[in-house]
Amino acid sequence: MSDVTAPPSVRRLSMPEFIALMGMMFATIAFSIDAMLPALPDIAEELTPDRPTLAQLILTSFVLGMGVGTFFAGPLSDAFGRKPVIIAGAALYIGGSILAYVAPTLEMVLAARVLQGLGAAGPRVVAMAIMRDLYSGRQMAQVVSFAMLVFTLFPAVAPMIGAAIIAGFGWRSIFLVFLLFSAISVGWLLIRQPETLPRAIRRPLRLKTLWAGIREALSLRQMQLSILVQTLVYGALFGTISSIQQVFDITYGLRDSFPYWFAVMALLSAPAAPINGRLVIRLGMRPLIRGALGLQTVLSAVVAMSLALGFLGAQEFWLYFLWSATIFATAGFTIGNLNALAMEPLGHIAGMAASLMGALATVGGAILGAAIGQLYDGTAVPLAIAMGVLCLIGTIVMRAMPRETV
Numbered sequence: 001m002s003d004v005t006a007p008p009s010v011r012r013l014s015m016p017e018f019i020a021l022m023g024m025m026f027a028t029i030a031f032s033i034d035a036m037l038p039a040l041p042d043i044a045e046e047l048t049p050d051r052p053t054l055a056q057l058i059l060t061s062f063v064l065g066m067g068v069g070t071f072f073a074g075p076l077s078d079a080f081g082r083k084p085v086i087i088a089g090a091a092l093y094i095g096g097s098i099l100a101y102v103a104p105t106l107e108m109v110l111a112a113r114v115l116q117g118l119g120a121a122g123p124r125v126v127a128m129a130i131m132r133d134l135y136s137g138r139q140m141a142q143v144v145s146f147a148m149l150v151f152t153l154f155p156a157v158a159p160m161i162g163a164a165i166i167a168g169f170g171w172r173s174i175f176l177v178f179l180l181f182s183a184i185s186v187g188w189l190l191i192r193q194p195e196t197l198p199r200a201i202r203r204p205l206r207l208k209t210l211w212a213g214i215r216e217a218l219s220l221r222q223m224q225l226s227i228l229v230q231t232l233v234y235g236a237l238f239g240t241i242s243s244i245q246q247v248f249d250i251t252y253g254l255r256d257s258f259p260y261w262f263a264v265m266a267l268l269s270a271p272a273a274p275i276n277g278r279l280v281i282r283l284g285m286r287p288l289i290r291g292a293l294g295l296q297t298v299l300s301a302v303v304a305m306s307l308a309l310g311f312l313g314a315q316e317f318w319l320y321f322l323w324s325a326t327i328f329a330t331a332g333f334t335i336g337n338l339n340a341l342a343m344e345p346l347g348h349i350a351g352m353a354a355s356l357m358g359a360l361a362t363v364g365g366a367i368l369g370a371a372i373g374q375l376y377d378g379t380a381v382p383l384a385i386a387m388g389v390l391c392l393i394g395t396i397v398m399r400a401m402p403r404e405t406v
Contacts (some may be wrong), residue, residue, distance in 0.1 A: 025123040034241070035161055035177070036058055037245045038259055041245070043106075053374055061114050066362055067359050068359065070124065072355065073085055073122050074129060078202060081195050087190070097112075101175040125354050128358070137344055144340060222345065223356075225400060229398060230361035233293075233394065238369025250378060261321065294391075320380050
């Protein structure tokens with residue numbers, strides 16, 4: 001197994017600052033998705049009044065663009081360095097934000113969101129590659145877990161930020177705040193984080209080299225199974241996020257207070273990442289992933305039956321609310337560990353590996369999530385059934401996952 005890390009000459013930031021910086025890179029994704037949730041009713045009313053569920057595509061179009069961009073960001077960062085690719089991605093993201101701000105139709109807003117997603121792939125993938133440049137194995141899994149804590153906590157405030165912007169300036173102004181957030185995060189990276197991939201160990205951007213890297217990565221069982229399980233987890237996560245605003249608004253009549261409920265939900269699920277960061281060193285990645293997916297399978301089955309039978313009455317909302325928090329917690333116990341498992345033997349092609357895995361899992365998850373979101377029928381029953389099925393398949397697949405070696 002290769003255990004390549006950046007040469008000793010590459011200066012490391014202090015662990016707290018490094019985790020905060022990587023967390024902010026990840027948070028670009030969370031902010032771009034969750035701040036839009038309170039805007040969906042207004043977008044539906046203005047741009048697609050006849051089919052309001054189409055407003056959900058504002059979320060999944062961004063994820064789709066991110067998934068496609070993910071495939072290119074890693075190889076480009078292996079060839080040209082980590083920081084130039086993040087800068088280029090930020091430029092695309094800012095361009096997409098400006099286009100979405102002025103777009104007159106839903107179709108043009110969706111196109112702008114795809115462009116935003118393409119740009120956001122830079123910070124997302126390259127942040128993972130930077131962490132692999134500097135750390136490996138279980139230590140990388142621990143760093144990813146703590147960086148994911150920022151990603152997990154940010155949704156607690158993102159919908160409230162979005163709601164405040166909508167109330168004061170209209171839903172389109174959210175895109176200007178996205179622009180500002182991107183400028184701050186990339187500026188921090190440029191000033192504080194040294195380049196982690198020196199010129200001497202960069203991989204030329206050649207078709208033959210790229211194809212060799214893809215074949216090498218996809219030949220590994222760890223990578224194959226990690227992509228499959230991540231696709232299922234992302235499908236569950238994106239499906240939940242796509243439909244959550246409508247469930248709160250239409251099913252339970254909580255449109256105005258939705259951002260606050262979502263904040264509490266995010267805070268309830270946030271401890272999953274640091275708990276995973278502490279447990280993974282002692283227990284390993286595979287047992288934590290299997291346990292989280294198995295538990296979620298059981299919880300989703302119980303929730304689906306309870307909601308379908310309707311015997312909880314007024315208490316039904318609380319069951320849905322707490323269960324939704326566990327969906328986010330499940331992601332905290334799985335995604336970072338799955339990334340670390342897949343990247344463990346691929347440090348010498350970290351950018352390519354992160355890109356390939358992220359692209360396939362994210363695009364697949366976006367497609368699953370969009371399909372699940374469109375199943376909304378006025379209740380959360382279809383969502384709960386879909387979550388149970390996805391997590392059950394993931395639990396079964398994890399039984400074939402090879403053991404980590406560090």
